[in-house]
Amino acid sequence: MSALPELQAALGGGLRGNEGPGLWALFSEPQAVAERRFAAYRRNVTGNWRSALASTYPVLAQLLGAQRFRELADQYIATYPSGSGDLNAYGGELASLLDASTLREALPYLPDIARLEWALLQAYGAADAADFDLAALAGVPAEAQAALRLHVWPAALLIASPWPLADIWQAHQLATNERDVALAGIDTAPSSEPRFALVGRSEGSVFAVSLNAGEAAFLHALQAAQPLAEAIATALAADNHFNPGATLQRLIALHTLTGFQENKNE
Amino acid sequence: MLSLSPSTTLPLAAGIGLRAPHHAQVLAGRPAVAWWEVHSENFFTAGGAPLAFLQAIREAYPVSLHGVGLSLGAVDMLFEAHLEKLAALVERIQPAAVSEHLCWSSAGAQHFNDLLPLPYTEAAIQQASARISRVQDRLQRQILVENVSSYLTFADSTMCEWDFLVAVAARSGCGILLDINNIYVSASNHGFAAKTYIDAIPAALVGEMHLAGFDHCDDFLIDTHGQPVHAPVWDLYAYALERLGPKPTLIEWDADIPSLAVLQGEAAKADRQLQRVEAGHVRAA
Structure with a gap:
């Protein structure tokens, strides 16, 4: 017993x-x-x-x-x-x-690919968020824009790695013959400067895309709740070719930005 | 509690287990299926495509939430967190039925993610009944509890499986989801008469039945859910319907999943048996 x-x-x-x-x-x-x-x-x-x-x-x-x-x-x-x-x-x-x-x-990039795939699964089931309201953004007076705080979708994950993780992941989404062609075009030697992969979800489908140093610095600053002007300055310090307008459009199109908040006290 | 009818709102017809390979087809084509059953855990997300899909299905069909991970017969600490996720899903989907398995799946802080048999003892009745009562209190509804198949029996057992199942239902006030294939598999593996099992189940406790296919492994049977329902299981189903009356019945298929048309063919077979018994019950009344 x-x-x-x-x-x-x-x-x-x-x-x-x-x-x-x-x-x-x-x-x-x-x-x-x-x-x-x-x-x-x-x-x-x-x-x-x-x-x-x-x-x-x-x-x-x-x-x-x-x-x-x-x-x-x-x-x-x-x-x-x-x-x-x-x-x-x-x-x-x-x-x-x-x-x-x-x-x-x-x-050598296997652990980072594992991090990326786990982040994709988390993004797949993460809570839904509102679409970014572009019309509302257009209505913000120019003098108030610098102090805006943009909201990043909480399950969006920025992964820094010496390898082009998003390019490798994207190639592996292709059929076998196309995949081999795509992989042959990717330089998998580790770079001394970090490369950035953004994991997110758009229309229910998860994705991994590459961000350049300026875009990544900008997104990282927004995730740290920096106001818009400060985040742009952070991004420009990382990459003096940083383009704020194009980056905002890209992150909104990727459903990585979900809204904003005016900071009336500043 | 024995006099209470199980509180499901499933239609008295054959439903189908809805699995990922058919999600897109069902969403786009809305095929003629009486109801769907899904595995609750696959929709334990905070949002995203899985939940959006299930909500869309729920708007068009009755849905049954069938859990595989609550581990009702275990004594570990993983239970409450799992129950909270189930409660959130039930609140969101408002399903026609909620069911789980009379088994254990976890020990200590470890989960085994399988439906493991319990010893048929008073201690196991107490443990499972307490957890089922807790689930029903939290969900504010009755659940159905399914008999699992087994390949082994325990030296500790002091009663037969059907007495154990009925005792748990009586003690906790839950309904029974009677899996006809599991009865057949266990009867074959342990050498008891399947009809004896069915004879022992009070008809009023049964809220749903399951049908599925099994496989042979050495000298015993495994409920792989990877085959059509076998002929002797259809015969046992006919016996169960005669004995217990018509019940909402699910076609389950989880491995080597065929086309939806094949599943609809199996459901049509079950529907013919249900209609025959229903007509007989009407005449008898």
């Missing part, structure tokens, strides 16, 4: 490959039968986790190939237990696992 918590802990250990000495005595079936049938549960559980990782990290799976991705998934499963009854929440630590993995030697 074992209490429910002990029984479940013993089975849980067995499902994760840590069979305690008393496991087989829990079942009515003879051990040989129980071992085969318990293996079916273990296959289900492992299969569900592998599928969840493959679904969240399709570009990593393409980059690594089926066999190496499977090995990575199994290493993840052995290292990180699931913490939610929602399988969509499984896999958020894969970038950390890759940070310490020898897989980086051949493909």
